[in-house]
Amino acid sequence: MAGVEGRVALVTGAGSGDGIGFACAKALRMAGARVAITSTTARIHDRRAELGAEGTFAAIADLTREAEVRALVAATRAALGPVDILVNNAGMVQTGRRFARRTLAGIGDEAWEHGLAINLTSAMRLSRAVLPSMMRRGYGRIVHMSSVTGPVVAIPGSRVYGAAKAGLLGLTREMAVEVAAKGVTVNCIGPGWIRTGSSGKDEIAAGTHTPVGRPGTPMEVAHVARFLASEEASYLTGQMIVVDGGNTIQEFKVAL
Numbered sequence: 001m002a003g004v005e006g007r008v009a010l011v012t013g014a015g016s017g018d019g020i021g022f023a024c025a026k027a028l029r030m031a032g033a034r035v036a037i038t039s040t041t042a043r044i045h046d047r048r049a050e051l052g053a054e055g056t057f058a059a060i061a062d063l064t065r066e067a068e069v070r071a072l073v074a075a076t077r078a079a080l081g082p083v084d085i086l087v088n089n090a091g092m093v094q095t096g097r098r099f100a101r102r103t104l105a106g107i108g109d110e111a112w113e114h115g116l117a118i119n120l121t122s123a124m125r126l127s128r129a130v131l132p133s134m135m136r137r138g139y140g141r142i143v144h145m146s147s148v149t150g151p152v153v154a155i156p157g158s159r160v161y162g163a164a165k166a167g168l169l170g171l172t173r174e175m176a177v178e179v180a181a182k183g184v185t186v187n188c189i190g191p192g193w194i195r196t197g198s199s200g201k202d203e204i205a206a207g208t209h210t211p212v213g214r215p216g217t218p219m220e221v222a223h224v225a226r227f228l229a230s231e232e233a234s235y236l237t238g239q240m241i242v243v244d245g246g247n248t249i250q251e252f253k254v255a256l
Helices: 020-030 044-051 066-079 109-137 159-182 201-207 218-228
Strands: 008-012 034-039 056-060 085-088 140-145 184-191 240-243
Touching: 008 020, 008 066, 008 109, 020 034, 020 044, 020 085, 020 218, 034 044, 034 066, 044 056, 056 066, 066 109, 085 109, 109 140, 109 159, 109 184, 140 159, 140 218, 159 184, 184 218, 218 240
Parallel strands: 008 034, 008 085, 034 056, 085 140, 140 184, 184 240
Antiparallel strands: none
């Protein structure tokens, strides 16, 4: 099984040491991939130190800016080689900027546009930047980090986030049919309640009411990403794999 060994992977949103993005980077690196990671702050260099300098690369980039997306892909190519695997994990919030949850009637244009930019448009731009090279070489794996929020369920006050994550599923399907004949697969993951450093107490509590009885871990999501990024996942494209401990298939959400 070739897996991801020797492949070049670019993982976005990997700045948090206990987040899903960095877990994906660790899983890919442990499986033998050469890994580039990025976030909006200098802490990304601490994450690279944890991965080890050999076969890795780190860069600060604001993925809402087209020029920085292009520069990131070029820098990754120069450091490690052309990108074979893209994990679009960046999103939800951007360090230094936060917007309160509001109903649709209370959302301003800035909050709406920013939410789409970091959760949806950034994934489109990065995909657009790496796809031509993938198609020329006849190989590529793109994994979008969506959510159950939007494509499957809804949370009051999370309309921008839900719309963007549902958009990622639509983007996944459109991209998949366009590039499948070129050896490139495009899939997404829908995490449920995952315990990360940014999880609130209410989110952790919600995780205890899943059929599994606990929130998931970032590495449990990362193992799915690693499979989707592998050579063995060659006949799986345009799909969303839900990683939620069975939460969205149960009708009762509280202990009986």
